[in-house]
Amino acid sequence: MEMEEEEEEEEEMMMKKTNRKMGRSPCCDKEVVKKGAWSPEEDNILVKCIQKNGHGKWRSLPKLAGLPRSHKSCRLRWVNYLCPNINRGPFSPEEKRLVVELQRVHGNRWAKIASHLPGRTDNDIKNLWNTHLKKHTEVKKEPWLLFGSTEVKQEYPFGHHTVLWPWISARLESEFMLPMDPVLVSSSSKLKPEYDYFLRLWNSEIGEKFREGVVSQSRLSQASSSIKDESTSGISMHIDPGKVLNSADSTGKQEHLICKDIQLGGSDYFNSYELDGSVDTKTQLLLDVPDDSGMDFLEEACDDVSMYLQEPI
DNA sequence: AATTGGCTCAACCGCGCTCCA
DNA sequence: GTGGAGCGCGGTTGAGCCAAT
Numbered sequence: 001m002e003m004e005e006e007e008e009e010e011e012e013m014m015m016k017k018t019n020r021k022m023g024r025s026p027c028c029d030k031e032v033v034k035k036g037a038w039s040p041e042e043d044n045i046l047v048k049c050i051q052k053n054g055h056g057k058w059r060s061l062p063k064l065a066g067l068p069r070s071h072k073s074c075r076l077r078w079v080n081y082l083c084p085n086i087n088r089g090p091f092s093p094e095e096k097r098l099v100v101e102l103q104r105v106h107g108n109r110w111a112k113i114a115s116h117l118p119g120r121t122d123n124d125i126k127n128l129w130n131t132h133l134k135k136h137t138e139v140k141k142e143p144w145l146l147f148g149s150t151e152v153k154q155e156y157p158f159g160h161h162t163v164l165w166p167w168i169s170a171r172l173e174s175e176f177m178l179p180m181d182p183v184l185v186s187s188s189s190k191l192k193p194e195y196d197y198f199l200r201l202w203n204s205e206i207g208e209k210f211r212e213g214v215v216s217q218s219r220l221s222q223a224s225s226s227i228k229d230e231s232t233s234g235i236s237m238h239i240d241p242g243k244v245l246n247s248a249d250s251t252g253k254q255e256h257l258i259c260k261d262i263q264l265g266g267s268d269y270f271n272s273y274e275l276d277g278s279v280d281t282k283t284q285l286l287l288d289v290p291d292d293s294g295m296d297f298l299e300e301a302c303d304d305v306s307m308y309l310q311e312p313i
Numbered sequence: 314a315a316t317t318g319g320c321t322c323a324a325c326c327g328c329g330c331t332c333c334a
Numbered sequence: 335g336t337g338g339a340g341c342g343c344g345g346t347t348g349a350g351c352c353a354a355t
Contacts, residue, residue, distance in 0.1 A: 037323075037349080059340060075341080076324065111343060122343070127322050130345095 034068045038077055042067060046074055047082055080123045087119030091128055099125055100133055 038046075049065035055078060057064075058071040067074065080086075091099070095117060102113040110122035110129075117125065 035325075057340095070325090072326085072341090073324075079342095080323070108344065123323080126344075131321060 033062075033070045033073070035073070038081075042069070043077070043082055046077060050078060050082075076123075080121050085119055086121060086124075091120075091124075091132075095120070096128070096133065099128060103129060103133070 045065050045067055046061075049061060049067075053061070053064055055061070055075075058075045060071075061067075061074050062069050062071055065074070069077075098117065099113060102116055106112045108126075108129075110126045114120050114122040114125050
């Protein structure tokens with residue numbers, strides 16, 4: 001049995017070497033392969049084969065397992081269904097909210113989104129989006145449309161503006177990733193216009209108070225259960241002086257951003273950052289956005305947050 | 314009871330990227 | 335530099351299920 005497998009592996013190696021020189025071998029897709037739903041027997045064979053040989057060599061796996069399936073089909077079956085890490089339960093409201101926020105940030109990059117949701121596959125998320133969440137596309141594009149909705153009033157009883165914080169946090173988390181790309185660091189002009197706007201919002205008095213925990217933990221938890229706090233300051237940080245990033249603001253002025261490694265307090269998604277340098281406390285600065293930027297709703301959010309911060313806790 | 318329409322989700326298809334000879 | 339192999343990803347399809355008519 002083992003001898004046979006060794007011979008097969010050797011044959012596989014020989015085929016690989018030969019194919020390098022003789023062009024593409026007949027793809028298994030073109031052979032007679034079984035399509036359609038997988039039977040429990042096939043699942044069993046695939047799982048046993050992967051447990052024995054590991055996954056990664058998808059091309060050779062169908063032959064190894066003796067399955068009349070394409071390597072793509074085998075991979076898909078494992079990745080989307082048989083992998084033991086997969087969470088096959090229904091999506092929680094929190095997961096749905098996260099998918100919506102991440103879709104807003106990343107677009108239809110389902111694999112990227114799935115990487116933020118342990119146990120969920122890109123296919124699951126894609127299906128969730130197409131079947132449940134797509135109808136909210138307009139709201140996704142224009143979050144201020146959430147203002148006043150019954151759902152938001154129920155979920156954000158302390159002010160509908162708070163619905164924006166998870167969204168803003170998600171944007172920041174994503175946008176701050178951009179300068180970490182060496183290409184982008186060396187060419188900040190490639191940064192998206194919105195990037196600077198979100199930085200300034202986060203860098204504002206309001207953002208500062210938000211970070212410092214003026215918005216108390218209890219309220220934060222109601223504003224977004226995605227953001228977990230460990231201390232009264234709301235966010236626990238560790239400074240990494242090695243990560244000093246540059247970005248240009250709308251005037252071309254360079255700001256230095258010190259990226260901090262954040263203790264997430266239970267959330268592995270919402271990283272947070274604090275800005276070092278010229279902290280502009282004027283809320284008006286936030287509103288200095290072109291009319292066609294699509295960010296006008298933030299003006300209302302800023303007003304709401306300002307009023308909110310003055311409310312007794 | 315039969316039909317229809319909508320919904321869900323597993324699976325397929327094809328494109329594009331990366332690696333390597 | 336070029337082209338093939340291998341793989342991952344996103345879009346799409348279609349079978350099965352279920353509720354409404």
